[in-house]
Amino acid sequence: MSNITIRTMLATDWEFVANIYKEGIETGVATFETIVPSFNSWDNAHMQTCRFVAEENNTILGWVALSPVSNRCVYGGVAEVSVYVSKKSRGKGLGKILLLHLIAASEQEGIWTLQSGVFPTNFSSIKVHEAVGFRLIGKRERIGRLNGQWIDNILFERRSSVIGID
Numbered sequence: 001m002s003n004i005t006i007r008t009m010l011a012t013d014w015e016f017v018a019n020i021y022k023e024g025i026e027t028g029v030a031t032f033e034t035i036v037p038s039f040n041s042w043d044n045a046h047m048q049t050c051r052f053v054a055e056e057n058n059t060i061l062g063w064v065a066l067s068p069v070s071n072r073c074v075y076g077g078v079a080e081v082s083v084y085v086s087k088k089s090r091g092k093g094l095g096k097i098l099l100l101h102l103i104a105a106s107e108q109e110g111i112w113t114l115q116s117g118v119f120p121t122n123f124s125s126i127k128v129h130e131a132v133g134f135r136l137i138g139k140r141e142r143i144g145r146l147n148g149q150w151i152d153n154i155l156f157e158r159r160s161s162v163i164g165i166d
Helices: 011-027 039-045 094-108 123-131
Strands: 005-008 052-056 059-068 078-085 113-118 135-146 149-159
Touching: 005 094, 011 039, 011 052, 011 059, 011 078, 052 094, 059 094, 078 094, 094 113, 094 123, 113 123, 113 135, 123 149
Parallel strands: 078 113
Antiparallel strands: 005 052, 052 059, 059 078, 113 149, 135 149
């Protein structure tokens, strides 16, 4: 993981991004989604800024992006995090690298609060969110169904120490 480059995600990266997302879906602990959306669906659901991929030797190993939490203007500085790491790159600190890059970029975009919903059984995601300054807000019980089973979701939040502090 020594030659990692973090760069802006391009539309042409979708095949690789979608494959990593599919690997996340297959874990059963990363998302309520059961199929990878089309690029257009994914693109419309995510902010145009703060989309990044981690690349090594021209291979995309992970990605991170933000979604607005609401279309109401009062929540314009609040966004939800998506972070996914390829199966072969998990456990090597790449999620932390991606999140730290995202945090810095989001603050440059005027985002003061990042939130993330994590399955209680996704221990590595919980650990990485805590490592980069997210704090546990609470648990949303039985918030969604996955394969016919109700699943809780743990809500994490990270408030900027430089944006939205006045």
